[in-house]
Structure formats: structure tokens, C-alpha cells
Amino acid sequence: MNGESLPLSGLHAVVTGGGSGIGAAVAERLAHQGARITLMGRNLARLEVQAAKLGAAFEVLDVTDENSVTAAFEAARQTSGSIRILINNAGQASSASALKTDLELWRRMVDVNLTGTWLCTRAALPDLLAHGGRVVNVASTAGLIGYAYVSAYVAAKHGVVGLTRALALELAQRGVTVNAVCPGYTDTPLLAGALDKIVSTTGRSAEEALGSLTRSNPQGRLVQPSEVADAVAWLCSPGASSITGQAVAVAGGEVMTG
Incomplete structure (x- = not known):
């Protein structure tokens, strides 16, 4: 298959949390579909290793810091052009009982998982609105149901699913789809x-x-990271242009949605 026939050929895709795990698997899958990849994350060493494997660009950022996000996305534009695909994968999980969930833990879970998703989406929106594109938020089954001892994480991931649905409606007539994938463990x-x-x-x-x-x-x-990556790649594909506002569980049947 030549480069011109790849479904994402020439499209610039940004993947946050792209240095390992699900983010690395997603970046690899999108690269194989022809996308130009910019990996973003906090761990420089991991980004360098993964970028070398894919021939990708990378930017170090803290998704909770507005200035860091703005600078990273502007640098990505300058290097690889307008952003057409955004994968909000950066996240963090910490557990504690409700009584032991202090304000610091609560804020960290909300800042990394929810506010970070919003800041990165907002940074990419000018390109997406100008040219059309895809946003896929990597949430969790915790965004669809509850789990004990991770109340802050569950609240943040429910927020990601809610944000996905709100933005999908707002952008539905602007050539932009917004979806979430919700992996289980x-x-x-x-x-x-x-x-x-x-x-x-x-x-x-x-x-x-x-x-x-x-x-x-x-x-x-x-669940294997490659399975999540396949779901993300489908949502980014031309064939998924009418799919928006959805939260797709990748969890072996743990959560039934519909």
C-alpha cells in the first residue's frame, strides 16, 4: 500500500501521553495509517525513544499548565503543520478512600485527567475548526461507571465523557468529531x-x-494497548465521519452502552 492510499495520509496527529502504554500504541497505529505524529508528554526519555521508533516529532509538556500546553502546540504546528487529529491520552490514576482523598489528590486527578484534556483540546481547536478533524479522548470505564477507592479519578473521567458529549454537539456542523474511548483495566x-x-x-x-x-x-x-489503539484509529478514519459524541467501551463486555 503506497503512502497516498493510507487513510490518514498527510494528516498531523498529536498524541498526549505518547511515550508509553496506550499513547505509544495509538501513535504507532496512526503512523501506520499515514499520519504525521507529534508525541507529547512529560517524560523526555520516553518521548525520545518512541519518537525514534516512529520517525515522529515530540514536545515536552505539562498538560495541567496552560502556558506549557500553548507553547507545545504552537511548536508542533511550526514543525508539522496544522493539527487535524488530537488524541487526549495523558492521564494519571491515584487511589484512596473517600475520607483520605485530600484536596491535593482531588485537584491532581481533575487537573491531569480533565483540565488537561480541555487545555489541549482548546489549543488544537483553531486548526480543527479551520480544516476539520478528529478529537479522541482516552477516558476509562471509570467515566461510565463507579469504582470504589478512586472517587477523584472516577469524577474526573466522568467529566471527560461529559466534555466529549458537549463538544461533539457544539462542533457537529464544523467538520470536527469528538469521541471518547473508555478502556477497562x-x-x-x-x-x-x-x-x-x-x-x-x-x-x-x-x-x-x-x-x-x-x-x-x-x-x-x-485489555491490550493495541486493542485500544485500533478503536482510536477507527474513530479517526474517514469511515467514522458520522460517529461523534460517543463513549466507546473497550472492556471485554464489562460495560454495556447504547
């Missing part, structure tokens, strides 16, 4: 950190901790 470094915490705080073995997570998936397994 996914085999990423973020999950590995969660498993370590379960082991250290409960005394369970690593196998028991993993089993407590995979049981929530009717398929009895972790």
Missing part, C-alpha cells in the same frame, strides 16, 4: 503501578492482585 505501566500498590497495601500476592482486576472483565483478561 489495560496492560500498561500505569496498571503495573496500581498492582504494586494493591500488593503493598493489602498483603495480597501479585497473582491475587491481578486476579482481582481481571475478574471485572467478562473475558477474564486485561
Whole structure:
């Protein structure tokens, strides 16, 4: 298949949190579809490694800092042209009981997961409104249902799904689609950190901790980053031009939407 026949050929795609996990898998998938990739994130070393694999550009940013976001997106434009695809994947998860969820933890979850999604979307909007394009927000099944001991994270991810739906309606006649993918427990470094915490705080073995997570998936397994990437790539494809305002669960049947 030559470059001209690739569905995303020549389109500039920005992927936040692109240095590892779901973000890295999404960036690879979009690159294989012909997109020009700009990876964004906080970890320079990870960005450099992933960018070298893909021949991609990269920008270091803090999605919670408005000035950092503005500078990174302007630099991406200067390097790779107008932004036509935005994948808001940067996120963070921390657990605590409701009583132990202090204001610092609450603000961090909202700032990284929700405010960061908004700041990056707003930074890309001038290009998207001028040329059309796609926004895909990587939310979570936590944006569709509740989980105990992660109330701040659940609230933030519900906010991401709500923001997705609101923007989809606002931009529906402007050539821009806005959707969310909502993965269940996914085999990423973020999950590995969660498993370590379960082991250290409960005394369970690593196998028991993993089993407590995979049981929530009717398929009895972790979701793979490549599976999330396939869903994102479909939402970015020409064939998904009438799909907007949706929250697509990638979770083995854990959450039924419709």
C-alpha cells in the first residue's frame, strides 16, 4: 500500500501521553495509517525513544499548565503543520478512600485527567475548526461507571465523557468529531503501578492482585494497548465521519452502552 492510499495520509496527529502504554500504541497505529505524529508528554526519555521508533516529532509538556500546553502546540504546528487529529491520552490514576482523598489528590486527578484534556483540546481547536478533524479522548470505564477507592479519578473521567458529549454537539456542523474511548483495566505501566500498590497495601500476592482486576472483565483478561489503539484509529478514519459524541467501551463486555 503506497503512502497516498493510507487513510490518514498527510494528516498531523498529536498524541498526549505518547511515550508509553496506550499513547505509544495509538501513535504507532496512526503512523501506520499515514499520519504525521507529534508525541507529547512529560517524560523526555520516553518521548525520545518512541519518537525514534516512529520517525515522529515530540514536545515536552505539562498538560495541567496552560502556558506549557500553548507553547507545545504552537511548536508542533511550526514543525508539522496544522493539527487535524488530537488524541487526549495523558492521564494519571491515584487511589484512596473517600475520607483520605485530600484536596491535593482531588485537584491532581481533575487537573491531569480533565483540565488537561480541555487545555489541549482548546489549543488544537483553531486548526480543527479551520480544516476539520478528529478529537479522541482516552477516558476509562471509570467515566461510565463507579469504582470504589478512586472517587477523584472516577469524577474526573466522568467529566471527560461529559466534555466529549458537549463538544461533539457544539462542533457537529464544523467538520470536527469528538469521541471518547473508555478502556477497562489495560496492560500498561500505569496498571503495573496500581498492582504494586494493591500488593503493598493489602498483603495480597501479585497473582491475587491481578486476579482481582481481571475478574471485572467478562473475558477474564486485561485489555491490550493495541486493542485500544485500533478503536482510536477507527474513530479517526474517514469511515467514522458520522460517529461523534460517543463513549466507546473497550472492556471485554464489562460495560454495556447504547
